[in-house]
Amino acid sequence: MKEAETSKSMSTGLMRVMERARKNPKGKMRSLAHHIDIEALERSFHRIREKAAVGVDGVTKEAYGEDLEENLGDLHNRLKGMRYRHQPIRRSHLPKGGGKTRPIGIATTEDKVVQGALSELLGVIYEQEFLDCSYGFRPGRSAHDALKALNRSIRYGEANWILKTDVAAFFDSMDRPRLRGMLEERIDDKSLMRLIGKCIHVGVLDGTEFQTPEGGTAQGSILSPLLGNVYLHHVIDQWYENEVKPRMGGRTCLVRYADDLLFGFEVEEDAKRVMRVLEKRLGRFGLSLSQDKTELLDFRRPQREQQEGKGPSVFDFLGFTHYWRKSRKGRWNPAWKTRKKSLQKAVRENQSWCRANRHLSIPEQHVALTRRIRGHFNYFGVNGNQRCLSMLRYKVERAWFRWLRRRSRRTRMTWKRFNGILKEFPLPMVKVYSNLWASP
Numbered sequence: 001m002k003e004a005e006t007s008k009s010m011s012t013g014l015m016r017v018m019e020r021a022r023k024n025p026k027g028k029m030r031s032l033a034h035h036i037d038i039e040a041l042e043r044s045f046h047r048i049r050e051k052a053a054v055g056v057d058g059v060t061k062e063a064y065g066e067d068l069e070e071n072l073g074d075l076h077n078r079l080k081g082m083r084y085r086h087q088p089i090r091r092s093h094l095p096k097g098g099g100k101t102r103p104i105g106i107a108t109t110e111d112k113v114v115q116g117a118l119s120e121l122l123g124v125i126y127e128q129e130f131l132d133c134s135y136g137f138r139p140g141r142s143a144h145d146a147l148k149a150l151n152r153s154i155r156y157g158e159a160n161w162i163l164k165t166d167v168a169a170f171f172d173s174m175d176r177p178r179l180r181g182m183l184e185e186r187i188d189d190k191s192l193m194r195l196i197g198k199c200i201h202v203g204v205l206d207g208t209e210f211q212t213p214e215g216g217t218a219q220g221s222i223l224s225p226l227l228g229n230v231y232l233h234h235v236i237d238q239w240y241e242n243e244v245k246p247r248m249g250g251r252t253c254l255v256r257y258a259d260d261l262l263f264g265f266e267v268e269e270d271a272k273r274v275m276r277v278l279e280k281r282l283g284r285f286g287l288s289l290s291q292d293k294t295e296l297l298d299f300r301r302p303q304r305e306q307q308e309g310k311g312p313s314v315f316d317f318l319g320f321t322h323y324w325r326k327s328r329k330g331r332w333n334p335a336w337k338t339r340k341k342s343l344q345k346a347v348r349e350n351q352s353w354c355r356a357n358r359h360l361s362i363p364e365q366h367v368a369l370t371r372r373i374r375g376h377f378n379y380f381g382v383n384g385n386q387r388c389l390s391m392l393r394y395k396v397e398r399a400w401f402r403w404l405r406r407r408s409r410r411t412r413m414t415w416k417r418f419n420g421i422l423k424e425f426p427l428p429m430v431k432v433y434s435n436l437w438a439s440p
Helices: 003-009 010-023 038-047 059-065 069-080 109-128 143-155 176-184 190-200 226-249 268-283 340-356 361-378 387-404 415-424
Strands: 089-097 098-108 161-166 204-206 209-213 253-256 262-266 295-298 314-317 318-328 332-337
Touching: 003 314, 010 109, 038 059, 038 161, 059 109, 069 109, 098 143, 098 295, 098 361, 109 190, 109 226, 143 253, 143 262, 143 318, 143 332, 161 314, 190 332, 226 253, 226 268, 262 268, 268 295, 332 340, 332 387, 340 361, 340 387, 361 387, 387 415
Parallel strands: 089 204
Antiparallel strands: 089 098, 161 262, 161 295, 204 209, 253 262, 314 318, 318 332
């Protein structure tokens, strides 16, 4: 965790905890629960999104904040008196495509406050020991940093062979006793461990059906990403760094973004050896690989004399398709573009938005579409991907024209009129926000 971030967003007490954790990376941390104070709860409340989905009690952030001081004071007293009880999580199912859905757990506003304060405290401790190969849900790190690290490994021959996979139903599959044991290796505070347990062992309300899962943590909760990183730090990161790397015949690298795993190998035999033992390693901790997302591929740099404009191998990672592209000077370089499914999803969502909101005024539509396009560009706006960005902008422009044209029979929209609208309300131009050639 970066010093600049800590000084702006942390209490002096948490900064002392961070310093203790840094100075004693193997020791146990005691006397921690008192850092979940009213100030920590208030910081957590303000980090919740303004329009965050509500839990089973239906209380919004706005409603909870109307009497924030009294609500936080009452919550703090219940935490100190060990009378706090985590309410059941409301389960929502988000569409993933292909007819599949992703189950998301939505806690109440009060429980989000508690989880956020817990996550802040645990993050201060574990950020001091997490390894550089881990990028997901960590302060000061992003998917772009993971992509930069991968690109560097590919360019310098550490990732001639790519083993790409992810953990099947990871958050639902974590072994709770093992997770508790991992936490207790570092934390010796019964009150804090009891509070963590209350946030994990909760019921789930799925529609009208109430369930009490025996394993895992709720995907979508504030605390789950940090607990997931702790779990995979022990299962994958430390194992790979301390046991696997020393046995390899060539250079190797690991880029992990939450439960998305990508291993790079200089030597093919090393890749095959890790592929043989990885499933067994995960199985010891109640996890398994997603078989349909596991692949080992040859990603060596093509020979210079190869004439085709693209290399033979491609793979998808973090929303991008990675491939080899020949430069004008005849040199093969790693390249990336928006994954086809990601681009199609973005186009569909914007087309649906134009259809559903065509009744709004043109200025209102323009503000919303600008925000949506810029949000897409902020992530996918990387060097070399301008063609896919232009495609999205073109598709959104055409969808906007189509649904403006259909919203009124009296004043038919023409291309001439629409071009006039675009001059007054232009959509964002294609822009590169991140250079993946740069060092992470």
